[in-house]
Amino acid sequence: MHANPMRAGVERGEPQIGTWLTMIRNPAILALLKAAGLDFARVDMEHTGFSMETIADLAVMARALNFPIAVRPPRANREWITRLLDIGVWNLHCPQVESAEHAAEIVAASRYAPMGLRGNGGLSAATDFATAGTVAERRAFANRQVFVTVMFETEAAFRDLDAIAAMDGIDALTLGPADLAQDLGVAGTPQEGRVLDEKRDLILAAAKRHSKTCAMLASTAEQVRRWQQAGALLLAYSSDADMLRGGFTQAMAMIKQ
Secondary structure (H helix, E strand, C coil): CCCCHHHHHHHCCCCEEEEEECCCCCCHHHHHHHHCCCCEEEEECCCCCCCHHHHHHHHHHHHHHCCCEEEECCCCCHHHHHHHHHCCCCEEEECCCCCHHHHHHHHHHHCCCCCCCCCCCCCCHHHCCCCCCCHHHHHHHHHHHCEEEEEECCCHHHHHHHHHHCCCCCCEEEECHHHHHHHHCCCCCCCHHHHHHHHHHHHHHHHHHCCCEEEEEECCHHHHHHHHHHCCCEEEEEEHHHHHHHHHHHHHHHHCC
């Protein structure tokens, strides 16, 4: 069975730099991103029209290319987690994690016993259709390869920050800046940047205390370097839509002068 390159990379202490996929459904995009030097793609199902069939195609391509995808489901619950893992997704980017209880439910849904109670789906893309070894060995291997990132997007979630960060089976911490700013009442105000940076610092510190990975969003190369220097190893730069619009906008401005 294939191993998860994202987990392997962060365990070596190597920054993993990816981008969001919000629009492009053709699995060939993963080959393009790999050729461009990226380390992973984060696929958004929460705010896009991506279907499970599309994710399944991307997951198989990701394994074949050894270029991982992380998927943000519409909701971090057993229904979505089970289906995503069974179609071959290694990495879950879980939105709106509100409490330690919710985080424990995510762990239980994403790991087989004794670590959790993940449902057993049999041979599939998730197992590379392999039958080598015992069932127990394959489940233990699967538990090791899954990588769970949780998103803090409300003030309430930060009350359980340390409990969540300390939890076995939670691998990485991050925040959702837009939703968090909205919840804190600072969206669009002069205080937004400062307040969000304070929350980022809390996540960076908790990740360090509990030996977990920190993930951050970045819209510029300077932000990538900033968060990397601060200790974040999972860095999502821009998106397919932003890169296409920015590139064409710049080209048209030059062409139509």
